[in-house]
Amino acid sequence: MNILLIIYLEMPEIIDLSQEIYEGMPVFKDLPQVKMEIHNSHEEWAGIKNPEKRTPAVHKLELGEHTGTHVDAINHMGQEYEGQSIDIMPLSIFYTEGICLDFSHKNLNELIEIEDFKAACTKDKIEIKEKDTVLIYTDHYRKYFNTSDWPFGPGISSDCARWLGEQKISAFGVETMAPGVRKVSNKEVHQICGELGFTHYENMVNLHQLIGRGRFRFIAFPLKIRGGTGSPVRAVAVFE
Numbered sequence: 001m002n003i004l005l006i007i008y009l010e011m012p013e014i015i016d017l018s019q020e021i022y023e024g025m026p027v028f029k030d031l032p033q034v035k036m037e038i039h040n041s042h043e044e045w046a047g048i049k050n051p052e053k054r055t056p057a058v059h060k061l062e063l064g065e066h067t068g069t070h071v072d073a074i075n076h077m078g079q080e081y082e083g084q085s086i087d088i089m090p091l092s093i094f095y096t097e098g099i100c101l102d103f104s105h106k107n108l109n110e111l112i113e114i115e116d117f118k119a120a121c122t123k124d125k126i127e128i129k130e131k132d133t134v135l136i137y138t139d140h141y142r143k144y145f146n147t148s149d150w151p152f153g154p155g156i157s158s159d160c161a162r163w164l165g166e167q168k169i170s171a172f173g174v175e176t177m178a179p180g181v182r183k184v185s186n187k188e189v190h191q192i193c194g195e196l197g198f199t200h201y202e203n204m205v206n207l208h209q210l211i212g213r214g215r216f217r218f219i220a221f222p223l224k225i226r227g228g229t230g231s232p233v234r235a236v237a238v239f240e
Contacts, residue, residue, distance in 0.1 A: 012238050012239060012240050013238070013239040014236050014237070014238050015206055015209050015210065015236060015237045015238075015239075016205075016206060016234075016235075016236055017069065017135075017173075017204045017205060017206050017207065017220075017235040017236055017237060018068065018069035018204070018205065018232075018233065018234050018235050018236075019068040019069045019203050019204075019205055020068070021034060021063065021067060021068045021232065022034065022036065023035055023036040025067075025068065025146075026145070026146055026150055026177070027064065027066075027067060028066065028151075028177045028178065028202075029151075031064045031066055031067070032062065032063060032064035032067075034061070034062070034063045034067060035061070035062040035063070036059055036060070036061055036062075037059065037060050038054050038056045038057075038058075038059060038060075039058045039059060039060035040056075040057045040058040041054035041055055041056060041057055042055045042056075042057045043055060044057075045057055063232075065086075065225060065228055065229055065230040065231055065232070066202070066229070066230045067232055068203050068232050069201065069202070069203045069204055069205070069220075069232065069233055069234075069235055070201065070202060070203065070222075070230050070231060070232045070233060071086070071094070071171070071199055071200070071201050071220060071222050071230055071231060071233050072190070072193070072199050072200060072201075072202070072229070072230045073085050073086035073089060073199070073222075073228055073229050073230050073231075074089065074193075074194055074197065074199065075227075075229055076190070076229040076230050077190045077191060077193050077194025077195075078190070078191055078194045080194070081194045085225075085226070085227045085228050085229065086222050086223075086224075086225055086228035086229065086230055086231050087224045087225055087226050087227070087228055089199075089222075091221065092131075092170075093170045093171060093199065094170075094219065094220050094221045094222065094233070095217075095218075095219050095221070096131055096132060096133045096170045096171075096217075096218050097129065097131070097132055097133070097215055097216070097217065097218065098132060098133040098134070098135060098210075098215065098216050098217065098218030098237060099126055099128065099132060099133075099134055099135065099214070099215055099216075100134075100135040100136075100137055100207055100210035100211055100213075100216075100237075101117065101120040101121065101124065101126075101134065101135070101136060101137065102120055102123070102124070102137050102211050102212075103116060103120065103136055103137060103138050103154065104137055104138055104139040104208075106138055106154035107154065108144075108149055108152045108153065108154065109152050109153075109154065109181050109182075109184070110154040110181070111154070111155065111156070111157040111160075111181055111184065111185060112136065112154055112155065112156045112157065112160055113157050113159065113160055114157075114159055114160050114163045116160075117160065117163070117164075124211075124212060124214075126214060126215070128164075128167050128169060129167075130167065130168040130169070131168065131169065131170050132167075132169045132170065133169065133170050133171045133172065133173060133201075133218040133220075134164065134169055134171075134172040134173070135172070135173045135174075135204065135207055135210065135218075135237075136156070136172060136173065136174045136175070136207075137175070137207035137208060137210070137211055138153060138154050138174070138175055138176065139175075139208060140153040140154065140175045140176050141175040141203075141204070141205050141207075142208070150177065151177055151178075151182065152182070153174075153175065153176030153177070153178075153181075154176070154181065155174065155176060155178060155179055155180040155181040155182075155184075155185060155186060155189070156172075156174075156179060156180055156185065156189060157180070157185050158180070158185045158188035158189060158192060161179070161180070161185075161188070161189040161192040161193065162192050162196070164198070165192060165193070165195075165196030165197075165198050166196070168198075169198055170198060170199075171198055171199045171200055171201060172198075172200050172201075173200060173201035173202075173204050173220075173235070174200065174201070174202055174203075174204065175203070175204050175205065175207055176202065176203070177202060177203060178202065179193075179200045179202065201220060201233065201235060204235060209237075210237055213239065216237040216238055216239050217237070217238040217239075217240070218235070218236075218237055218238075219235070219236050219238065220233040220234070220235035220236070221233060221234075
């Protein structure tokens with residue numbers, strides 16, 4: 001067999017789970033809007049005066065820590081967790097085994113309960129293990145991204161958040177802008193994450209590509225922001 005073919009066959013499959021970051025993208029409520037402009041151009045560096053075109057060499061970005069696909073730090077969960085910032089969270093939290101469960105039957109603003117998780121695990125013959133990252137597929141991204149219904153996705157209940165924390169997972173991840181249902185469970189879900197010392201990812205994509213495929217390696221390292229309350233991540237699922 002050709003050596004290059006052998007190498008290709010042994011390469012892992014890497015699925016990108018992160019949104020694109022761009023100016024004008026949807027952000028949660030009153031969080032900072034994304035702004036992006038050319039800070040330095042190649043023409044300027046070459047000393048070209050009044051160029052017809054500016055080719056970007058360096059962009060200037062303005063964005064919040066909770067932009068696009070991101071992870072929340074523990075200090076985001078409540079005032080009492082001051083100091084537990086993203087830069088001191090163990091890197092092992094962001095490099096775990098992962099599973100993805102199917103809740104695509106859930107409707108806008110509908111709660112996902114403990115029994116829903118148990119049923120999803122039974123259906124896929126998979127269990128939630130300690131230190132897992134549990135991804136929650138609702139198909140909300142493909143159905144509603146950048147529409148008027150985008151802010152109103154399904155989310156986990158406060159009871160479900162506590163149950164997940166009691167399984168001692170590292171984190172869970174959602175496609176939606178919030179882990180809970182806004183004005184119903186979202187605030188409590190954040191508080192429970194802080195209380196039990198686990199976290200969550202928001203604004204994930206491509207979760208439909210993980211359904212029914214069992215376990216994978218989940219990787220989503222944050223930026224090392226001093227004192228940060230969260231960070232954008234480049235989340236991926238890796239199938240060996």
